Amino acid sequence: MNSDEPHVRLAAIRDRVTVAAEKSGRNGDEVTVIAVTKTHPASTVARLRGTGLTDLGENRIQEAATKIEELGRTPWRWHLIGSLQSNKAAQAVRLFDVVHSVDTLKLARRLDRVVADDPERGPLPILLQVNVAGEASKSGFDVRGPGDGERWERFLDTVQEIASLPNLVPYGLMTIAPFEDDPERVRPCFRALAHLRDALREHVPNRDWRELSMGMSNDFEAAIEEGATMIRIGRALLGDRSAAI
Ligand SMILES: *Cc1c(COP(=O)(O)O)cnc(C)c1O
Numbered sequence: 001m002n003s004d005e006p007h008v009r010l011a012a013i014r015d016r017v018t019v020a021a022e023k024s025g026r027n028g029d030e031v032t033v034i035a036v037t038k039t040h041p042a043s044t045v046a047r048l049r050g051t052g053l054t055d056l057g058e059n060r061i062q063e064a065a066t067k068i069e070e071l072g073r074t075p076w077r078w079h080l081i082g083s084l085q086s087n088k089a090a091q092a093v094r095l096f097d098v099v100h101s102v103d104t105l106k107l108a109r110r111l112d113r114v115v116a117d118d119p120e121r122g123p124l125p126i127l128l129q130v131n132v133a134g135e136a137s138k139s140g141f142d143v144r145g146p147g148d149g150e151r152w153e154r155f156l157d158t159v160q161e162i163a164s165l166p167n168l169v170p171y172g173l174m175t176i177a178p179f180e181d182d183p184e185r186v187r188p189c190f191r192a193l194a195h196l197r198d199a200l201r202e203h204v205p206n207r208d209w210r211e212l213s214m215g216m217s218n219d220f221e222a223a224i225e226e227g228a229t230m231i232r233i234g235r236a237l238l239g240d241r242s243a244a245i
Contacts, residue, residue, distance in 0.1 A: 006035075006044075007051045009237050013220075017231070020224035031224055034079055036216075036234035038063065039241040042070035049075075057081040057100075057232050061091050068095055081174075081213075081232055083129075083139045086110040093124060100127045100174040100213050103140050108162045108170075115167035123167050127174040127213050128159065132192040138176055144192055146199045156203055163207045172211025172229070173197050183219035190214050190226035197227075 010033070018028030036057040037045045045056065045067065054075045058064035059082025068078060080096040083103065089110040092099060102108050108126070115124045131140030143155040162170055175193045177186040193214055200209045215223025217236035224231065234241065 004239065006047050006237055010048070010051050010053055013233060013236060016221055017224060020221040023225050024227060031228060032230045033237075034081075034213075034230055034232045035237050036081065036232050037067065037238065038082075038234065040238050042067045044238060045071060055079060055230075057234075059083075061088050061095065064095055065091070079232075090114045093118060093121065098125045098127070101129045101139070102126045102162070102170070103129045105158050105161055108165060108168060112165040112167045123169045125169045125171055127172045127211060128162070128170060129174045129176075130193060130196060132175050132189045132196070133178050133186075135178055140175065143196070145195050159200060159204050163204050170207050170209075172209055172213065173200075174213035174230075177214065177216075177219060177223075179218075181218070183222040186219050187222045187226060190219075190223045190228065194227040 013033060014028065017031050017033065021028045021031055032055055033053060034055040034057040035048055035053055038059050055077045057079040058067065064078065064080070077097045078095060080092055080099045080101060083101050084092050084099065084107060086107050089107065093111060093114045099111065102111070111124060111126065115121060129140040131138045131142050132144055134142065134144065141155055141158070143151050146152050162168065173193055173196060175189060177189040180186050193212060197209050197212055211229045212227050213230040213232065215228045215231040217233055220228070220231040220233060
């Protein structure tokens, strides 16, 4: 058995997920592992068939379109994890099952209209991307939490508007933490996103804010300990991306 095989790596990741989940009083199976397949060819992704992993994350529309054509829709659930421009909303709605990267009211409204125009598809599950670390280079709503004064009020107004759109199902939050070798340094970001989610449960109770998409290859255990329900794993599962191209 080759330790580079995705199913071997997946088993090791699942063990680590279980340990981290137990630390937060949960079961490992309450955490969805999303395989981030960007830059990897469909032939590599196909090796995940039969492993029980069905959630795939892509960050570019065009690359995803090609792969979805090659791999098909079943048994996969395709997650858009990269930023989305409003003018590509229609393509995204056609391709993806979940959009993690809704970060403006304008984009949410556009997605809502596009879904309404497509009689085949039901309401679109979305997550709101939050830039909890306040990094200038990252997209996402610029808010840390309810202590954030006017910024929090503005965010809350926006979320309430998004929550009233009939064709979207906002059901959680997503963040991309800064890259750090030591996951303890990003733990505060994960904790902040969880607090923000708790605040939305209180202030926007007409929606179910159950998902927290946070944690990547180098920090997913800390994210799970802080409440992640979806982790997005690229390198730890499929190897280096530079080697993949
Ligand atoms: C690439 C990417 C990941 C996966 O990162 P790894 O460090 O390879 O696990 C997760 N989330 C997003 C948004 C990404 O773009």
